[in-house]
Amino acid sequence: MTAFFQNLGMSFEWAWFVSTVCGILLIALPLMLAVAMIIYVDRKIWAAMALRRGPNVVGPFGLLQSFADGLKVFLQETIVPSAANKGLFLIAPIVTFTLALLSWAVIPFNSGAILANINIGLLYILAISSLGVYGTIMAGWASNSKYPFFSAMRASAQMISYEVSIGFILICVVLWAGTFNMNDIVWAQKGHVFGIINGFVANPLLFPMWVMFLISSLAETQRAPFDLAEAESELVAGYQTEYSSMAFAAYWLGEYANVLLMCALNATLFWGGWLPPLDIPVLYLVPGFVWFLLKVFFFFFVFSWIKATVPRYRYDQLMRLGWKVFLPVSLLFVVIVSGYLMATGHFA
Amino acid sequence: MIQTLAFYLFAVLTIASAAATILSRNPVHSVLFLILAFFNAAGLMMLTGAEFIAMLLIIVYVGAVAVLFLFVVMMLDIDFAELRAGFVKNFPLGMLVAIVLLAEMVLGLGAYKAGALNLGTPDGTAVTPAGASNIEAIGGLLYSRYLFLFEAAGLILLVAMVGAIVLTHRQRGDTRGQKVSKQIARRPDEATVNVKPEVGKGVSL
Numbered sequence: 001m002t003a004f005f006q007n008l009g010m011s012f013e014w015a016w017f018v019s020t021v022c023g024i025l026l027i028a029l030p031l032m033l034a035v036a037m038i039i040y041v042d043r044k045i046w047a048a049m050a051l052r053r054g055p056n057v058v059g060p061f062g063l064l065q066s067f068a069d070g071l072k073v074f075l076q077e078t079i080v081p082s083a084a085n086k087g088l089f090l091i092a093p094i095v096t097f098t099l100a101l102l103s104w105a106v107i108p109f110n111s112g113a114i115l116a117n118i119n120i121g122l123l124y125i126l127a128i129s130s131l132g133v134y135g136t137i138m139a140g141w142a143s144n145s146k147y148p149f150f151s152a153m154r155a156s157a158q159m160i161s162y163e164v165s166i167g168f169i170l171i172c173v174v175l176w177a178g179t180f181n182m183n184d185i186v187w188a189q190k191g192h193v194f195g196i197i198n199g200f201v202a203n204p205l206l207f208p209m210w211v212m213f214l215i216s217s218l219a220e221t222q223r224a225p226f227d228l229a230e231a232e233s234e235l236v237a238g239y240q241t242e243y244s245s246m247a248f249a250a251y252w253l254g255e256y257a258n259v260l261l262m263c264a265l266n267a268t269l270f271w272g273g274w275l276p277p278l279d280i281p282v283l284y285l286v287p288g289f290v291w292f293l294l295k296v297f298f299f300f301f302v303f304s305w306i307k308a309t310v311p312r313y314r315y316d317q318l319m320r321l322g323w324k325v326f327l328p329v330s331l332l333f334v335v336i337v338s339g340y341l342m343a344t345g346h347f348a
Numbered sequence: 349m350i351q352t353l354a355f356y357l358f359a360v361l362t363i364a365s366a367a368a369t370i371l372s373r374n375p376v377h378s379v380l381f382l383i384l385a386f387f388n389a390a391g392l393m394m395l396t397g398a399e400f401i402a403m404l405l406i407i408v409y410v411g412a413v414a415v416l417f418l419f420v421v422m423m424l425d426i427d428f429a430e431l432r433a434g435f436v437k438n439f440p441l442g443m444l445v446a447i448v449l450l451a452e453m454v455l456g457l458g459a460y461k462a463g464a465l466n467l468g469t470p471d472g473t474a475v476t477p478a479g480a481s482n483i484e485a486i487g488g489l490l491y492s493r494y495l496f497l498f499e500a501a502g503l504i505l506l507v508a509m510v511g512a513i514v515l516t517h518r519q520r521g522d523t524r525g526q527k528v529s530k531q532i533a534r535r536p537d538e539a540t541v542n543v544k545p546e547v548g549k550g551v552s553l
Contacts, residue, residue, distance in 0.1 A: 013349055088380070119481045123403040130411025134383070137415070141376060141422050156415060163411070180483060320528070 036066040049308035088142035093250035096135030100257035110288035121182035143242040151238035155229035161322035168330035186273035198272035217262035224307040267295035358391040
């Protein structure tokens, strides 16, 4: 895209600047639309599994429900509690929302269709997701209210715990792919098993890692069954209890953008990203981003399915799963995978 | 031009947030400004081409260490007036630390200017072997030239971790631990009993 703007007569730096801004808009605006639609999809799936109808009033099949909700929230009054720490209270949702968008810079949508094709793509995602704690913890503390604070404590402890095992899981993927670059990780999955299946997931050593990554990504995004941070029977509405209007909407959008990001990561790291599922020439006629979006949507369906069917975890069970089960098992698999790769001369 | 703009942005924000860290009255604000300073320092490292170190700074310091700072500071009930009362008493010690830090910085800069250290080129890019990325260069050095130091650092950290666990872990006899396998293996017919006691009589378990 930089070359295109350079052809229009701009200097390289301006062309780079304009093309980067265009790239950001090209990702962020469809993402916001996708988030609005995916909230509708989430509610519809959830309703279908509970034998209800779900949103069906606004627009055809209720398709415009999210936009109606958005308008309602937009017109609401912004209420800042008098005892709140005003600056932090208003910054916190902005932090959450921005961080939810930042990680998308390194997600490959198609071969080469990636905003920042950097060598350390996966590390960048880890870094940004480790910052996600701050939006929550700042909201909880700045609200100056009991339940949001409890919730912020729970959420941040939960996110830190599961990031540890996610790190080890990703190391297994990186070892096998031999790179941190997201695009190259996708390429490394081409014909990975028997030369025909695209995706690390079919590899017997990496399949357990994918299962753990899926569960960890549920915990990381605080989706059911790990939605303890907003357990409505215990904590009113969690860290966003005191929020209203656009600040509340920013949390809502950020949360779903994070869920979509985790779906995209599942697709990219284990299911071959924009590659078709099988390495057959006919399947490459379908554009890569169609495969990518199909995979992301599939994982979102799995997320909704889990939300509709699985009861909430107890907090001690959640911590036990993270520290006593996932951490040792993922550590063991780092040893097994690297041992296997050394034994078979993968790095030779 | 973009690099220059980015450098001044990150540099100004680093210094400003570092100053705000020690000047702000609220300890939570202090920690948050410290985090901002870390983050901008990572941005500066990114500009010098040390992207791996920049990411590690964010993951380790911002993502893990600073969160624990924040936890502790939020939980503590710190009276700041009392803290400030010791200002005059601790002033000489503070000055001493500041002078030592300044001397170290001057020494480091002097050594760099004299060309004793091969840190990087004058235009600010770090030295990496041609054709190798940042991570590969660091990994190659860590696992060949500095292998012993690297492993020793790992061992020291392990000992520190084990030590912390040993110091804080206590075995209490009067608690009942959960046996998860037993909880999962429980079935309804062994967990519930259906009894029909006569009127006026209790049941025994």
